[in-house]
Amino acid sequence: MTPPLDEVLLRSLTPGVLGVLVRRGADFAAAEDAVQEALVEALRVWPADPPRDPRAWLVTVAWRRFLDATRADAARRRREDLVEEEPQPGPASGVDDTLALYFLCAHPSLTPSSAVALTLRAVGGLTTRQIARAYLVPEATMAQRISRAKRTVSGVRFDRPGDVATVLRVLYLVFNEGYSGDVDLAAEAIRLTRQLAAVVDHPEVAGLLALMLLHSARRVARTAPDGSLVPLAEQDRTRWDTAAITEGVAVLQAALARDRLGEFQAQAAIAALHADAPTAAETDWVQIVEWYDELVRLTDSPVVRLNRAVAVGEADGPRAGLAALAELDDSLPRHAAVAAHLHEAAGDLETAARLYAEAARRAPDLAERDHLTRRAARLNTRPRP
Template sequence: MEERLIRTLTPQVIAVLVRRGAGFAAAEDAVQEALLEALRTWSSDPPRDPLGWLVTVAWRKFLDAGRAEASRRRRELKADAEPAPGTAPETDDTLQLYFLCAHPSLTPSSAVALTLRAVGGLTTRQIAAAYLVGEATMAQRISRAKRTVSGVRFDSPGDLSTVLRVLYLVFNEGYTGDVDLAAEAIRLTRQLASRLQHEEVQGLLALMLLHHARRPARTNGAGQLVPLAEQDRSLWDTALISEGMMILQRALARQRLGEYQAQAAVAALHADAASAGETDWPQIVGWYDELVALTDSPVAKLNRAVALGEADGPRAGLDALATLDPALPRHTAALAYLHERSGDTEEAAQLYAKAAPLALSLPEREHLIRSASRLNAAPRKSPG
């Protein structure tokens, strides 16, 4: 079987079994048993309808296992008649599976792991490698998550904002191990967008595409982080940028602005600038104003301060930054950057060095160290 086909069909089959009354853990076990049988038989006798075949076999596996409790067994007796082999279910329950895997009772890390396992179809080993933990540790995390959601009713809409937050968490993990989590997050968000016509789903997809388009230029040949202003824009993926902007325009046309649309609008303005010097910073500040109004996010306020420093000068940015909590992630790094822009290179060098141990990733920390070294090696300038 093709891996892509398995990853596409697995969440749909799990969702059908859960809708019929199977517990989440029991449903996934039954689907895995069906996949093993498919591996044994499909090469010599491939079904005309793989989805229908998997639903039929997985449902039989579930009934044979006898894992359901008495109340769940009664629901099984009332379930729809078992479909004939080769007949796919008419109802697509994959959307509900997104909500189930991002249930509010789960921690963010558990929701991410369960989403990748059940909706993404990744193996436990792949997820563990992506998050740089042992396979046994990840297996325990996923098992706990499955137990947590096993008693959740599958008959009401879930929290879309939680689903989107989980997908964005997956995207921000980027690339580790043999799984490209950024690409996987885009695939899952595309899948969600095809099933749910919602402006914020479109906004998140546009945001992912616009950020992902810059990926080839984000590091140099030595693997070092390249800041946005210094990136070679000819390396940006123009096809992804065009698609992201088109999706964003459709979302904004609905006139129901949300945080992901606002973030995507900022990314679109960066993508639209032929060079860093041509960036429309005043409009970016305006979009950050919208984002702050929507979320009151301290991170959005910090990003707005940096954008204000570009639009109205570093002193305006420093004044805005002074109103924020210095303990915010990247606050010290932003302070260093704005001091450098103002010409106070001595203070900037000290701040870059101070920010380095606080960095959220190794490439970012190394970049801050290089920035401090660069300024320390340069002739001193007095503040402008």
């Protein structure tokens, strides 16, 4: 019996293989197509005939596919030159190649959706069909999005270092997309961030990895069997993934020890304080407010200020939370939801019910809308004294 093919393991070899082809002189778009074909071939052949050295097998097959594809081209001479110069695949440049690939796929000339699609395909090794299903668009649309993205970056020097922050933003977008189709994008984002953390020593990469691990640890507890949202305070904490929390906290502590604080580390610190509380009532809200102050300093984001108002409401009471909220623009997404929550905590149930209903009308997704509608309904149908 052959063991079932570990598709994730197979895909983890993608960036290294692609890197070898590009380093041998293949242009990025053609190399990427060739690697995809090699992955498909591996899925077909390996279960019956597993290779001794999977990476070398993929390099050989992908390189052959690349040569086949360029054979008909006018690039024949160039190809023949390449064959003669063909370097031995070695692990030495693997790390640099992987990193260069992340930078390329998150290049600032790409729109966010293009960068996400290209990263999932070229770094993640997912097929166009899988990515299309995950984002609920037709396969032809996703194929075009990817090939346009490849054209956009075709002139970019492959080995030039980029800005890690752009890569992190792309990975964060993938993580936040959650789960739809047959690909768990949150798990995929964690895998890609972990892989990135292995090749680049940067506290914000570690910060993002910690943030993802800590949020993902609570994921099963966030949804009731009927699909409805369970707010943090009401979650069954025994269902949290303690292994993921332990890892997330360790990754975060190592990052914080380097004393180069960034947005993702601060967000992860807040997530860690929630994860650390045995019950919702034991949450260290005072420290959470301090982290939000750091985040405000780092980002000056109105959304962060809004979340800070919630934390202030817990740390210093709902009146203080409402005072913090009063300084913010009420057209902010989720402003009404936060206001409703604070008014409810302050005992003004009439206002809270009205605001929950308003928040439900402005909710950006179905689960949240239903959740807020239920909050409003619960207050509206409460027994009156």
